Amino acid sequence: NAGVTQTPKFRILKIGQSMTLQCTQDMNHNYMYWYRQDPGMGLKLIYYSVGAGITDKGEVPNGYNVSRSTTEDFPLRLELAAPSQTSVYFCASSFRYYEQYFGPGTRLTVT
Amino acid sequence: QKEVEQNSGPLSVPEGAIASLNCTYSDRGSQSFFWYRQYSGKSPELIMSIYSNGDKEDGRFTAQLNKASQYVSLLIRDSQPSDSATYLCAVNKRSGGGADGLTFGKGTHLIIQP
Numbered sequence: 581n582a583g584v585t586q587t588p589k590f591r592i593l594k595i596g597q598s599m600t601l602q603c604t605q606d607m608n609h610n611y612m613y614w615y616r617q618d619p620g621m622g623l624k625l626i627y628y629s630v631g632a633g634i635t636d637k638g639e640v641p642n643g644y645n646v647s648r649s650t651t652e653d654f655p656l657r658l659e660l661a662a663p664s665q666t667s668v669y670f671c672a673s674s675f676r677y678y679e680q681y682f683g684p685g686t687r688l689t690v691t
Numbered sequence: 692q693k694e695v696e697q698n699s700g701p702l703s704v705p706e707g708a709i710a711s712l713n714c715t716y717s718d719r720g721s722q723s724f725f726w727y728r729q730y731s732g733k734s735p736e737l738i739m740s741i742y743s744n745g746d747k748e749d750g751r752f753t754a755q756l757n758k759a760s761q762y763v764s765l766l767i768r769d770s771q772p773s774d775s776a777t778y779l780c781a782v783n784k785r786s787g788g789g790a791d792g793l794t795f796g797k798g799t800h801l802i803i804q805p
Contacts (some may be wrong), residue, residue: 613792613793615792620699620797621797622695622779622794622795622796622797622798623735623779623781623793623795624795625792625793625794628792638792639792670734670735672792677722677723677783678723678740679725679737679740680725680737680781680792680793681737682727682734682735682736682737683734684733684734685733685734
């Protein structure tokens with residue numbers, strides 16, 4: 581099993597551009613999550629999903645959108661990128677409320 | 692009000708000694724508790740989970756949970772230089788029975804001195 585995979589690993593965006601961060605898991609987990617981590621800070625939850633077609637906002641959802649059309653995939657969309665969205669983004673998955681497993685992350689810079 | 696608090700460190704421990712990491716949380720409804728290890732530039736790696744009061748041991752790691760005092764700790768025995776990393780405490784609130792993500796502390800930077 582590859583676990584949780586994320587693409588791209590790195591990306592530089594200009595202010596106002598849009599992009600989609602991809603996340604795929606092959607563990608047949610029903611729950612998936614997006615977090616962001618700023619330097620010296622803990623991870624903050626952006627969005628989560630408990631299954632295909634079901635998503636909900638986390639602590640810091642503004643400026644982001646998600647969709648969940650399959651069990652495996654949970655893409656995160658950034659519209660109108662802003663410098664405040666410069667961060668490292670981690671996708672995670674779990675079986676229900678139990679242990680969450682993280683992908684390798686996407687390092688995003690908005691300039 | 693901070694929900695999960697950890698001492699940011701750095702915590703310096705000699706090789707072979709016991710490293711003790713502590714975490715407190717504010718939500719008494721918290722049900723699940725996790726310790727993640729994060730090397731610089733890498734993603735969090737799950738090392739321990741604990742769901743009930745008491746101790747849970749896995750190899751050189753022991754997690755301790757005290758819900759009455761709202762703290763959770765991680766002990767690392769026989770510390771190795773490879774244990775040098777940032778350790779993140781995470782709590783699942785499970786509000787209203789629905790799923791929600793983990794609430795993380797900012798992490799404790801642990802340095803094992805050879």
